[in-house]
Amino acid sequence: MIVVRASGPLATIQDGGRSLLGHLGVGAAGAADPNAFALANRLVGNADGTAAIEVTLGGLTFECIDACVVAMTGAPCPATVSAGPSLGFAAPLAFPAGALVRLAAPPRGLRTYVAVRGGIDVPPVLGSRSFDTLGRLGPPPLQPGDALTIGPDPASPLDTDLAPTREREPIVRLWPGPRLDWFADALGALTSAAWTVRSDSDRVGVRLSGTPLRRARTDELPSEGIVTGAVQVPHDGQPIVMLADHPVTGGYPVVAVADPDDITVLAQARPGTQLRFVTHRGRSSRL
Amino acid sequence: MSARVLPYGPAHVLAEVDSSAEAADLYEWLAAGAIPGIRTLLPAARTVLVGVDEGAIAEVTVALAAHTAVPATSAARAGAPAPVEVPTVYDGEDLEWVAAACGLSVEEVVRRHSAPIYTAAFCGFAPGFAYLVGGDGALNLPRRANPRPRVPASSVAIAGEYSAVYPSASPGGWHLLGRAEVRVWSLDRDPPALIPPGTRVRFVPIRSPSRP
Numbered sequence: 001m002i003v004v005r006a007s008g009p010l011a012t013i014q015d016g017g018r019s020l021l022g023h024l025g026v027g028a029a030g031a032a033d034p035n036a037f038a039l040a041n042r043l044v045g046n047a048d049g050t051a052a053i054e055v056t057l058g059g060l061t062f063e064c065i066d067a068c069v070v071a072m073t074g075a076p077c078p079a080t081v082s083a084g085p086s087l088g089f090a091a092p093l094a095f096p097a098g099a100l101v102r103l104a105a106p107p108r109g110l111r112t113y114v115a116v117r118g119g120i121d122v123p124p125v126l127g128s129r130s131f132d133t134l135g136r137l138g139p140p141p142l143q144p145g146d147a148l149t150i151g152p153d154p155a156s157p158l159d160t161d162l163a164p165t166r167e168r169e170p171i172v173r174l175w176p177g178p179r180l181d182w183f184a185d186a187l188g189a190l191t192s193a194a195w196t197v198r199s200d201s202d203r204v205g206v207r208l209s210g211t212p213l214r215r216a217r218t219d220e221l222p223s224e225g226i227v228t229g230a231v232q233v234p235h236d237g238q239p240i241v242m243l244a245d246h247p248v249t250g251g252y253p254v255v256a257v258a259d260p261d262d263i264t265v266l267a268q269a270r271p272g273t274q275l276r277f278v279t280h281r282g283r284s285s286r287l
Numbered sequence: 288m289s290a291r292v293l294p295y296g297p298a299h300v301l302a303e304v305d306s307s308a309e310a311a312d313l314y315e316w317l318a319a320g321a322i323p324g325i326r327t328l329l330p331a332a333r334t335v336l337v338g339v340d341e342g343a344i345a346e347v348t349v350a351l352a353a354h355t356a357v358p359a360t361s362a363a364r365a366g367a368p369a370p371v372e373v374p375t376v377y378d379g380e381d382l383e384w385v386a387a388a389c390g391l392s393v394e395e396v397v398r399r400h401s402a403p404i405y406t407a408a409f410c411g412f413a414p415g416f417a418y419l420v421g422g423d424g425a426l427n428l429p430r431r432a433n434p435r436p437r438v439p440a441s442s443v444a445i446a447g448e449y450s451a452v453y454p455s456a457s458p459g460g461w462h463l464l465g466r467a468e469v470r471v472w473s474l475d476r477d478p479p480a481l482i483p484p485g486t487r488v489r490f491v492p493i494r495s496p497s498r499p
């Protein structure tokens with residue numbers, strides 16, 4: 001068991017999400033940065049999709065009631081245990097019973113994954129331990145005093161001792177979306193200048209500001225399905241890139257979809273980041 | 288009916304048709320396994336979002352665009368289960384406004400809204416929020432110009448061709464006709480949604496216990 005002593009701005013439990021209930025209006029949720037989440041579980045020998053803690057801008061402190069093995073990935077929070085030296089990042093760490101682990105705010109990036117060998121074992125809701133910030137489903141955000149049971153040892157080898165991680169540039173590849181014809185050259189507009197990540201971005205989507213996209217038609221779009229990575233453009237012409245907690249359907253036109261391997265870039269983009277888009281064959285309109 | 292197939296990134300396509308009924312028919316036909324290479328399906332107002340197996344986008348696109356013989360199954364079926372009844376107190380904040388906008392009395396609005404049997408065309412917006420079709424066209428109004436920041440849970444509302452019951456409190460831009468005395472979404476129930484796609488629904492006017 002681990003006990004939360006401080007949660008920072010937002011710490012939630014996330015796993016692989018609820019993927020098969022869209023027809024009931026239930027969103028997928030799950031870890032916002034799928035790459036960092038997968039690596040954290042792999043480092044502690046957990047099965048893919050095992051529930052971990054998603055920490056936003058650091059600040060999590062937890063006490064290990066029992067000895068445990070932990071790995072942290074994603075935004076590199078400086079971390080210490082019981083006032084000791086800095087801990088290794090993206091590596092499995094063995095903590096003794098009684099260890100108090102503190103994550104400070106990361107100098108870059110947004111979301112850190114804390115995986116514990118055995119997984120965070122709280123009761124699932126509709127088949128998942130993920131907290132959906134939009135649908136308000138799942139175990140609520142962590143608060144000081146929360147006691148989290150850790151699941152049984154997965155009896156798997158701990159065979160990765162360090163994962164060199166590549167810092168990603170803030171560049172996102174785009175595939176064409178269904179409503180390109182609703183705009184005058186949307187792909188050109190998206191790829192010809194940088195976009196600033198706004199501070200009202202969240203797990204629902206990354207909100208961008210820049211030169212508004214110009215509509216080619218002004219009628220209303222009947223609600224249609226949305227995917228993670230969809231670049232949706234509401235009436236103000238400022239794009240929103242959908243992340244894990246996006247609604248299942250929506251009435252704003254989607255002009256493009258971010259490459260699945262670039263969701264990690266979007267999920268780690270702090271407010272103020274200058275994001276660039278390129279078409280998925282690597283060409284921007286400046287070439 | 289033939290579907291237009293629109294690109295939607297590396298793992299999906301969007302099949303678009305011309306009506307709610309066609310979208311529901313296409314969804315049921317695909318869900319029954321009509322086309323191979325499909326992983327997920329999500330019906331909506333005029334579309335079905337199709338998640339595609341890796342490498343199968345081209346063949347799924349061709350198969351979707353080529354098929355015109357989708358059976359119309361979502362209309363009245365022989366042996367369909369009895370509609371779910373939604374006891375409704377018609378005392379919504381927008382009831383009088385809706386009546387005036389449609390040129391009807393409040394009683395007539397209630398009569399016309401509670402007369403038909405609706406069908407859930409699809410869910411979206413929130414868990415358990417079902418878009419119900421089959422309503423009286425005389426009540427077809429655009430959404431409110433200014434959405435409310437908070438619509439009470441179980442509100443019965445209309446907008447465009449749809450009726451719905453809000454499963455929980457949320458922002459909302461639809462016209463509030465009343466409140467349902469049944470919970471359309473509850474995690475204590477299995478399945479949690481009272482009105483999944485395809486469910487038929489009747490609104491049954493009742494008096495509020497607190498009113499004569």
